[in-house]
Amino acid sequence: MFYNDASNWGNPAEWREEKVALKATAEVMELPFEMETFIIMIDELKNDSAALNIIWENTVASLRFEVPTEEKAMASIEKTMNGPGAGDYFAAATYYHDAKKDLEQAYEWVNKSLEMGNPNAFWILRRKSLIAADLGKKEEAIAAAKKSLAEAEKAGNQDYVKMNKDSLKEWGVM
Known part of the structure; x- marks a missing residue:
């Protein structure tokens, strides 16, 4: 049970059913090893789901949950596409690429983002390179x-420098 009042330690002195935010049943499994540290982690991340795992001693309780990513993203994309700006096109292209939706549409949108906004935006150029490669x-x-890569070097963004160099190496350029 998930209780929406966290002002107490442990169980509330007076249980109030209206403060129960969620009731769920977790799958409980025995581990083949001992875990000394109590761990709570969100694992098995996907675009629309994950698992909340609670681990201690030789037991893991796994609670899978879903989120309405597709519904929310598509509603946002449809609303935005009625009057999008460069950032909106980039966000839509990124979602389509990550979700492995219509890559031709993602490519069109990433190009539109570059046309409408900063044509030297290294993060948008990076995404364009990935979509083009997948196509x-x-x-x-x-x-x-x-x-x-050139724009990331100019901006001093070493993360994008490395990612671009890695891709270029993978594509047989470096």
């Missing part, structure tokens, strides 16, 4: 990654 447009992927 089999290797030359366009390499060109976008090289431009993203």
Whole structure:
């Protein structure tokens, strides 16, 4: 049970059913080893689900849950596409790419984002390179990654520098 009043320690002195936010049943399994530290973690992350795992001693209680990502994202995308800006096109392209939806549409949107906004935005160029690569447009992927790399170096963003170098190496350029 998940109680929406966390001002107490342990069980409430006076149980109030209206403060129960959620009741769920977890799958309980025995571990083949002992876990000395009490651990709560969210695992098995997916676009629309995950598992809340509670581990202690030789037991794990796993509670799977779902979130309405598809419904929320699609409603947001549809609303935004009625008057989108560069950031909206980028966000929609990113979602479509990550969700492995219509990659041609994602590619169109990422290009629209670059046209409407900063054509040197290394993070948008990076996404364009990944979408192009997934579409089999290797030359366009390499060109976008090289431009993203140059802009990331100029901005001093070492994370994007490394990601672009890794992709270019994977694509046989470096």
